[in-house]
Amino acid sequence: MLSERRLQVLRAIVQDYVGTEEPVGSKALTERHNLGVSPATVRNDMAALEDEGFIAQPHTSAGRIPTDKGYRLFVDKLAGVKPMTAPERRAIQNFLEGAVDLDDVVARTVRLLAQLTRQVAVVQYPSLTRSTVRHVELLALAPARLMLVLITDTGRVEQRMVDCPAPFGESSLADLRARLNSRVAGRRFADVPSLVEDLPEAFEADDRGTVSTVLSTLLETLVEENEERLMIGGTANLTRFGHDFPLTIRPVLEALEEQVVLLKLLGEAKDPGVTVRIGHENAHEGLNSTSVVSVGYGSGGEAVAKLGVVGPTRMDYPGTMGAVRAVARYVGQILAES
Amino acid sequence: MLSERRLQVLRAIVQDYVGTEEPVGSKALTERHNLGVSPATVRNDMAALEDEGFIAQPHTSAGRIPTDKGYRLFVDKLAGVKPMTAPERRAIQNFLEGAVDLDDVVARTVRLLAQLTRQVAVVQYPSLTRSTVRHVELLALAPARLMLVLITDTGRVEQRMVDCPAPFGESSLADLRARLNSRVAGRRFADVPSLVEDLPEAFEADDRGTVSTVLSTLLETLVEENEERLMIGGTANLTRFGHDFPLTIRPVLEALEEQVVLLKLLGEAKDPGVTVRIGHENAHEGLNSTSVVSVGYGSGGEAVAKLGVVGPTRMDYPGTMGAVRAVARYVGQILAES
DNA sequence: GTCTGGCACTCGCGTGCGAAGAGTGCCAGA
DNA sequence: TCTGGCACTCTTCGCACGCGAGTGCCAGAC
Numbered sequence: 001m002l003s004e005r006r007l008q009v010l011r012a013i014v015q016d017y018v019g020t021e022e023p024v025g026s027k028a029l030t031e032r033h034n035l036g037v038s039p040a041t042v043r044n045d046m047a048a049l050e051d052e053g054f055i056a057q058p059h060t061s062a063g064r065i066p067t068d069k070g071y072r073l074f075v076d077k078l079a080g081v082k083p084m085t086a087p088e089r090r091a092i093q094n095f096l097e098g099a100v101d102l103d104d105v106v107a108r109t110v111r112l113l114a115q116l117t118r119q120v121a122v123v124q125y126p127s128l129t130r131s132t133v134r135h136v137e138l139l140a141l142a143p144a145r146l147m148l149v150l151i152t153d154t155g156r157v158e159q160r161m162v163d164c165p166a167p168f169g170e171s172s173l174a175d176l177r178a179r180l181n182s183r184v185a186g187r188r189f190a191d192v193p194s195l196v197e198d199l200p201e202a203f204e205a206d207d208r209g210t211v212s213t214v215l216s217t218l219l220e221t222l223v224e225e226n227e228e229r230l231m232i233g234g235t236a237n238l239t240r241f242g243h244d245f246p247l248t249i250r251p252v253l254e255a256l257e258e259q260v261v262l263l264k265l266l267g268e269a270k271d272p273g274v275t276v277r278i279g280h281e282n283a284h285e286g287l288n289s290t291s292v293v294s295v296g297y298g299s300g301g302e303a304v305a306k307l308g309v310v311g312p313t314r315m316d317y318p319g320t321m322g323a324v325r326a327v328a329r330y331v332g333q334i335l336a337e338s
Numbered sequence: 339m340l341s342e343r344r345l346q347v348l349r350a351i352v353q354d355y356v357g358t359e360e361p362v363g364s365k366a367l368t369e370r371h372n373l374g375v376s377p378a379t380v381r382n383d384m385a386a387l388e389d390e391g392f393i394a395q396p397h398t399s400a401g402r403i404p405t406d407k408g409y410r411l412f413v414d415k416l417a418g419v420k421p422m423t424a425p426e427r428r429a430i431q432n433f434l435e436g437a438v439d440l441d442d443v444v445a446r447t448v449r450l451l452a453q454l455t456r457q458v459a460v461v462q463y464p465s466l467t468r469s470t471v472r473h474v475e476l477l478a479l480a481p482a483r484l485m486l487v488l489i490t491d492t493g494r495v496e497q498r499m500v501d502c503p504a505p506f507g508e509s510s511l512a513d514l515r516a517r518l519n520s521r522v523a524g525r526r527f528a529d530v531p532s533l534v535e536d537l538p539e540a541f542e543a544d545d546r547g548t549v550s551t552v553l554s555t556l557l558e559t560l561v562e563e564n565e566e567r568l569m570i571g572g573t574a575n576l577t578r579f580g581h582d583f584p585l586t587i588r589p590v591l592e593a594l595e596e597q598v599v600l601l602k603l604l605g606e607a608k609d610p611g612v613t614v615r616i617g618h619e620n621a622h623e624g625l626n627s628t629s630v631v632s633v634g635y636g637s638g639g640e641a642v643a644k645l646g647v648v649g650p651t652r653m654d655y656p657g658t659m660g661a662v663r664a665v666a667r668y669v670g671q672i673l674a675e676s
Numbered sequence: 677g678t679c680t681g682g683c684a685c686t687c688g689c690g691t692g693c694g695a696a697g698a699g700t701g702c703c704a705g706a
Numbered sequence: 707t708c709t710g711g712c713a714c715t716c717t718t719c720g721c722a723c724g725c726g727a728g729t730g731c732c733a734g735a736c
Binding site for chain 2: 679680687
Binding site: 103134135137139141147149151157159229233234235236238239249250253254256257 | 441472473475477479485487489495497567571572573574576577587588591592594595
C-alpha cells in the first residue's frame with residue numbers, strides 16, 4: 001500500500017502536469033508544493049509510484065507524467081468534485097433560462113458546457129423511453145394515409161406516416177384520437193403498451209386493422225431508441241490538445257462524427273453521479289488519450305439522457321466534473337419547468 | 339491581356355499545386371505538362387503572372403503558388419465542372435434513397451458530401467420560406483392553451499405553443515382547424531398571409547382574439563428564418579489541411595460552430611449553379627485560407643435551401659464543384675419523391 | 677520579337693556537432 | 707527513514723555548413 005505522502009506526491013504530480021502540460025520533476029514539485037521533504041525523498045517516492053504504474057517518464061531523463069492508472073487513482077481517491085461558485089451557478093441558470101424550445105435548450109447546454117470546460121461537449125437529446133406522453137395526434141393526409149404525431153413532456157415531437165390497410169373514416173379517426181389520448185396522455189412510455197392493447201376491440205371489424213397499424217407504429221416510435229440524437233460543440237477546443245496534432249486530433253474528430261460511438265460512450269456511464277472514463281478505459285481506440293466525463297440528467301428524479309465532455313486525459317478533473325454536474329442539474333430544472 | 343500560353347501555365351500551376359501541395363517551379367512544370375516551351379520561357383510567364391497578382395512565391399527562392407486571384411481566374415475561365423462518373427452517380431443515388439425521413443436525408447447528404455469531396459460538408463435543412471404547407475394541426479392542451487403544429491411538404495414539422503386570450507371551445511377549434519386547412523393546405527408559405535387575413539371575421543366575437551393569436555403565431559412560424567438549421571460533417575478532413583495546424587484549423591472549427599456565420603456563407607451564393615467563394619472573398623476572417631463551394635437545392639424547380647463544402651483554397655475545384663452539383667441534384671429528386 | 681540555354685545568385689532546409697540544462701539514480705551519512 | 711551530494715543520461719537549442727531547388731537576367735538563335 002502506498003503511504004500517505006506518496007499519494008500526496010501523486011496528487012501534486014497530476015495537478016502540476018495538468019497545469020503546465022510538461023513532465024514534472026522532483027525539484028519543481030518540492031518548490032511548488034510544500035511537502036516538507038527534500039527532492040531526493042520525492043525521487044524515491046516517484047520511483048515507487050513508477051514501479052506501481054501510476055506514473056511514467058516519456059524519456060529517460062525527463063520528469064514524470066501520470067498514467068491512466070494514475071489519473072484513475074487521482075479521480076477516485078485524491079480529488080473531489082470542485083463545486084461551481086455562486087456566480088458561476090447564476091450564470092449557468094441565466095443562460096439556460098433564455099431557451100425558447102427543446103432544440104434551444106440542448107444547443108445552449110452544449111455551448112455552455114464547451115465554454116465552461118473548454119473542451120468538447122456532447123449532449124444527448126432527452127430520451128423518449130423514460131418520458132411521458134403529453135399528447136398523441138392523428139391527421140388524415142389521405143383516405144388511407146394517416147400521420148401520427150407524438151408530443152412528449154420534454155417538448156419533443158415525433159411524427160410517423162401510417163399507411164392504413166383500409167380507408168378510415170373521419171368519425172373513426174376522431175374516436176380513435178379521443179380514446180388514445182384519454183388512455184395514454186400523461187402516462188410513461190413504458191406503460192403505454194399495456195394500456196392500449198385492447199383498443200382494437202372497441203372498434204368495428206373494418207377499422208380494426210387500421211387501429212392495430214396505428215398502435216404498432218406508436219409503440220415502435222416509443223421504443224425506437226436508435227433515433228436518439230446528439231448535439232456536439234466546442235470542437236475548436238481540440239486544438240488546445242498538444243502540438244502533435246494530426247495524430248491526436250484526427251481520430252477524435254472521426255469518433256465524434258459517429259453517433260453510435262458517442263452514444264456508447266455516454267451510455268456506458270451507469271452509476272448515478274458523475275462518471276469518468278480515462279484513456280484506455282474507453283473501448284474505442286482513437287480515444288485512447290482522451291477522457292470522457294459524463295452524467296445523466298432529467299426533469300424528474302430519474303435520468304432521461306446523458307451529457308458530458310470529451311477532453312485529453314490531461315484535464316482538470318475536479319473542475320470538469322463540477323461543471324458537468326452543475327450543468328446537468330440546471331438543465332434538469334429547466335426541463336421540469338417547461 | 340494574358341496570352342493563351344500564360345493561362346495554360348497558370349492552369350498547370352494550379353493543378354500541380356493542388357496535387358502536390360508544394361510550390362511548383364518552372365522546371366517541374368515543363369516536365370509534367372508538355373507545354374512545348376523551355377523552363378526559361380515559363381519563368382518569364384511566371385514573372386508576368388506574378389506581376390498581375392495571380393501567383394506568388396512564399397519565399398524568395400521557392401516555386402510559385404496561386405493566389406486567391408489566381409484561383410478565381412482558374413475557376414472562372416480555365417476549368418469547368420468535372421462531372422461525376424456513372425458509377426459515382428449511381429452510388430450517390432443508392433445511398434440517398436435509403437433515407438427514412440428528413441433528418442436522415444440531411445444526415446446522409448452531409449456524410450456523402452464529406453466523403454466525396456474529402457472536405458467539410460454543410461447542409462442546410464430545407465427552408466420553410468419557399469416550401470408549401472401540407473397540413474396545419476391544432477391541439478387543445480388546456481382550455482386556453484393550444485399547440486400549433488405545422489407540417490411542410492419537405493416533411494418538416496414545427497410546433498408552437500399558443501396562449502389564448504380566452505377559453506376556446508372544442509367546436510370552435512374544429513371549425514378553425516377545418517377552415518385553416520382548406521385555405522392553406524398545399525399553398526406556398528408566401529401566399530398564406532393573404533389567404534388567412536379575413537379568417538377572424540368568420541368567428542364569433544368571443545373567439546376572434548384567439549383566432550388572431552393563432553394566425554399570428556402561424557405567420558411568425560412561417561417567416562421565422564433564423565430557425566434555419568444546419569448539419570455539418572467531415573470535420574476530421576480538416577486535419578488534411580497542412581502541417582501548420584492550430585493556426586489554420588482552429589478558426590475554421592470556430593466558424594463552423596457559428597450557425598450564423600455558416601448560414602451567411604451559404605446564403606451569399608446568389609447565382610443559380612454552383613457558387614465558389616475563394617479565400618478572402620469570404621467576409622469572415624478565419625476563413626481567409628478556405629474556400630466555400632455551395633449550391634442551392636430543392637424539390638421542385640426552385641431552390642429551398644443550400645448545401646456546400648468548406649475546404650482549403652488549395653482544393654480540387656472542378657471535382658468538388660461536380661460532386662456538390664451532383665449531390666444537390668439527387669437530394670432534390672429524393673425530396674420531390676417523398 | 678520571341679524563345680532558349682547558360683550562369684550566377686539567393687535562400688530554405690536538413691545535418692552534425694557541442695554546450696547547456698534538467699532530471700534521475702545511487703550512495704553514504706545523519 | 708530522510709537528506710545532500712555527485713556522476714550520468716538525454717533532450718533541446720543554437721549554430722555553421724553544404725546541398726539543392728529555383729529564380730532573374732543576359733546574350734544569342736530562330
